[in-house]
Amino acid sequence: MKLSWKQGLSVWAATTSCLLLAVWLRYYLTDNGFIKEPNQTYDYIVVGAGTSGCVLAAKLAASDSKILVIEAGGEPPWYSWIPIVAPILQGSEQYDWRFRTVPQKFAAGALHGNQAFWPQGKMVGGSGQMNFLIHATGSPSDYDSWKVPGWDSHTMKKALDRLTCWTKGIVKPFVARPSFLLDGESEMCSAPVLAENSTSCSENAQHFQCPSAAVKLQRVNATEKPLLKAFLDAGRACGHSVSEMDRWSDTGSFMASHNTIEGKAGQRWSTYQSHLMPAMKHYSNLHVLTKSSVTKLVWRRNKVIGIQYLDADGRIKHVKAGKEVLLSAGTIKTTQILQQSGIGPPHVLEPLDIPMKAELPVGENLQDHLQIPLFVELNASVSLNIVKMLHPRQFWNYMVHGKGALATSGIEGIATLTKKREDGKPSKPYGMLILFNMGSINADVYTSVANIKKEAFHRWFPKSSSLSQEGFVLISICLHPRSRGHIRITSPDPMQPPEIDPAYLSNDYDVQCSIDTIKEGVELLNTDSFRALGARVHWPTFPECGSKQGIDNQRYLECLVRMAALTMYHPAGTATMGHKDNPDAVVDPELRVRGVNGLRVVDASVLPRLPSGPPNSVLVAMAERAADFIINKH
Numbered sequence: 001m002k003l004s005w006k007q008g009l010s011v012w013a014a015t016t017s018c019l020l021l022a023v024w025l026r027y028y029l030t031d032n033g034f035i036k037e038p039n040q041t042y043d044y045i046v047v048g049a050g051t052s053g054c055v056l057a058a059k060l061a062a063s064d065s066k067i068l069v070i071e072a073g074g075e076p077p078w079y080s081w082i083p084i085v086a087p088i089l090q091g092s093e094q095y096d097w098r099f100r101t102v103p104q105k106f107a108a109g110a111l112h113g114n115q116a117f118w119p120q121g122k123m124v125g126g127s128g129q130m131n132f133l134i135h136a137t138g139s140p141s142d143y144d145s146w147k148v149p150g151w152d153s154h155t156m157k158k159a160l161d162r163l164t165c166w167t168k169g170i171v172k173p174f175v176a177r178p179s180f181l182l183d184g185e186s187e188m189c190s191a192p193v194l195a196e197n198s199t200s201c202s203e204n205a206q207h208f209q210c211p212s213a214a215v216k217l218q219r220v221n222a223t224e225k226p227l228l229k230a231f232l233d234a235g236r237a238c239g240h241s242v243s244e245m246d247r248w249s250d251t252g253s254f255m256a257s258h259n260t261i262e263g264k265a266g267q268r269w270s271t272y273q274s275h276l277m278p279a280m281k282h283y284s285n286l287h288v289l290t291k292s293s294v295t296k297l298v299w300r301r302n303k304v305i306g307i308q309y310l311d312a313d314g315r316i317k318h319v320k321a322g323k324e325v326l327l328s329a330g331t332i333k334t335t336q337i338l339q340q341s342g343i344g345p346p347h348v349l350e351p352l353d354i355p356m357k358a359e360l361p362v363g364e365n366l367q368d369h370l371q372i373p374l375f376v377e378l379n380a381s382v383s384l385n386i387v388k389m390l391h392p393r394q395f396w397n398y399m400v401h402g403k404g405a406l407a408t409s410g411i412e413g414i415a416t417l418t419k420k421r422e423d424g425k426p427s428k429p430y431g432m433l434i435l436f437n438m439g440s441i442n443a444d445v446y447t448s449v450a451n452i453k454k455e456a457f458h459r460w461f462p463k464s465s466s467l468s469q470e471g472f473v474l475i476s477i478c479l480h481p482r483s484r485g486h487i488r489i490t491s492p493d494p495m496q497p498p499e500i501d502p503a504y505l506s507n508d509y510d511v512q513c514s515i516d517t518i519k520e521g522v523e524l525l526n527t528d529s530f531r532a533l534g535a536r537v538h539w540p541t542f543p544e545c546g547s548k549q550g551i552d553n554q555r556y557l558e559c560l561v562r563m564a565a566l567t568m569y570h571p572a573g574t575a576t577m578g579h580k581d582n583p584d585a586v587v588d589p590e591l592r593v594r595g596v597n598g599l600r601v602v603d604a605s606v607l608p609r610l611p612s613g614p615p616n617s618v619l620v621a622m623a624e625r626a627a628d629f630i631i632n633k634h
């Protein structure tokens with residue numbers, strides 16, 4: 001292939017910039033606290049350095065206890081800090097667990113073998129190091145619906161508002177509020193609360209200078225992003241409540257996305273960056289061991305007293321926990337470790353001759369959000385595409401100012417949708433729309449990471465071969481799916497992946513809920529703001545769904561959902577938290593495994609029901625609360 005001089009210059013600039021960026025990030029992110037050999041005993045062992053584990057470990061380290069964090073993966077690659085490249089980590093043997101589901105009966109028609117691929121982060125930072133950076137706090141009613149004492153909407157709101165920040169070794173309460181805009185810029189800084197009624201971040205910043213370790217969010221700015229503006233205007237025209245702030249309410253809202261990106265350098269802001277890294281630099285009582293996979297819990301009668309793991313050279317080793325083992329290995333691996341250690345249902349453990357330690361419904365109640373992406377073509381130059389992203393100016397802008405296309409995740413707008421009930425009042429949010437600003441979609445990358453059949457992909461995204469295509473992806477999500485599946489080990493060998501069956505769309509409610517969300521999304525395109533951009537939705541032409549595509553054909557829409565629903569990457573619920581009398585609960589409200597001493601679970605597996613949005617920030621708040629329970633107990 002012959003390149004023009006302009007393309008050659010772009011490739012040269014891109015390569016040079018990437019190299020410089022790699023050197024700079026390597027220098028910037030060098031840290032200490034990683035160990036090669038652990039001690040024999042620690043007070044607490046945190047299994048997994050993902051979203052939850054990083055928060056938990058950092059908070060516990062401040063309590064003077066001896067902490068070991070043990071992580072199966074290694075340090076994340078330098079490019080994982082650049083927001084736009086998140087999808088590149090999917091499918092990587094080194095950084096992704098690359099789980100896959102069993103063939104789905106009612107869904108995944110466009111995927112090879114009807115099997116969904118489930119990427120999950122295998123590195124320090126966990127899935128939070130490869131996710132799409134959306135910050136969401138869910139709706140207040142989500143927490144009340146859990147019916148778990150101590151986890152009501154009021155307590156969770158407080159926990160979500162008070163994100164912790166480390167400064168000079170002291171834990172300070174921070175509040176993330178829209179009014180805390182730094183110098184009127186689009187960065188929102190979780191600022192220290194000096195006085196109850198203080199309202200400005202800059203005012204606080206004079207005292208605290210908003211320390212770099214604060215939880216940071218970048219709000220997409222509608223005055224700079226015409227596509228987001230069109231989305232918000234369309235929401236308004238369709239009678240929805242609209243806000244540029246992150247307004248996660250029970251009454252639904254169209255809003256600008258707030259993404260976990262550090263605004264100055266334009267970097268991903270995972271809990272590795274916000275919590276673990278500063279704690280590792282500060283506390284010598286915090287050890288982090290990487291490339292070591294926990295295989296089982298070690299018992300003395302009904303008490304967990306340590307862990308067994310395989311080290312980087314594949315040798316079996318043990319470490320003791322004087323106080324507790326805390327499982328934060330993510331929904332799939334936490335479930336596997338519990339079952340492998342004798343905590344689970346008899347029908348799973350008995351056939352494998354695993355001695356039963358606690359009979360609990362571990363692995364049941366598996367749930368996930370499904371997304372249905374539809375491509376919307378535009379005839380105005382307002383979207384991101386490969387040609388624009390590869391322009392040398394973008395690299396320069398990113399390197400020098402931490403801004404531009406590389407400093408975004410592409411997610412610009414979010415809407416939570418409600419319905420009018422019979423009494424005229426709105427329902428609780430049932431669906432979500434995401435505006436993903438991406439005009440050109442790489443067929444090779446997308447089909448391989450999501451397991452999509454090539455033929456189906458081209459019927460779904462017909463203009464994908466054009467690198468300069470204008471358009472966006474409108475993502476529809478049913479927020480509270482009713483389908484429930486399971487995770488089960490099928491071998492006593494801990495290195496064998498478990499059987500994962502989310503039973504996608506096995507409950508018809510989920511299909512109709514997805515259709516209703518799609519319909520609301522497509523309605524937006526008929527408003528003046530989108531018409532002015534020449535918006536035109538591409539209905540996929542799957543032969544299975546007949547020749548009459550479109551919004552008015554219920555049979556087509558049902559078929560579309562069953563063909564084109566993909567994971568939104570939020571598996572949860574398999575070690576569900578509940579009241580002590582709830583037979584479905586695996587952990588109690590303080591996240592202790594029922595009937596077992598010395599063991600807690602702190603990760604997405606304890607969510608009784610998914611929140612109304614992506615769960616990462618909810619898990620941060622949960623891990624912080626869990627650390628408080630633990631510190632108060634000991």
Ligand SMILES: Cc1cc2nc3c(=O)[nH]c(=O)nc-3n(C[C@H](O)[C@H](O)[C@H](O)COP(=O)(O)OP(=O)(O)OC[C@H]3O[C@@H](n4cnc5c(N)ncnc54)[C@H](O)[C@@H]3O)c2cc1C
Pocket residue numbers: 047048049050051052053070071072073090119120121122123124125126127128130131132133134135136292293294295328329330331333334337568569570602603604605613614615616617619
């Ligand atoms: C591609 C993708 C996009 C997403 N986008 C968003 C988004 O935009 N917004 C949002 O809110 N959420 C998003 N999510 C979901 C969110 O990131 C996860 O829900 C969250 O990170 C889960 O946190 P966790 O602590 O439960 O597990 P994880 O963050 O997955 O951490 C588990 C850690 O445990 C380690 N581990 C596993 N097994 C072992 C073992 N045996 N021994 C030692 N260590 C082990 C893993 O390697 C990993 O580091 C996304 C997820 C993915 C995968």
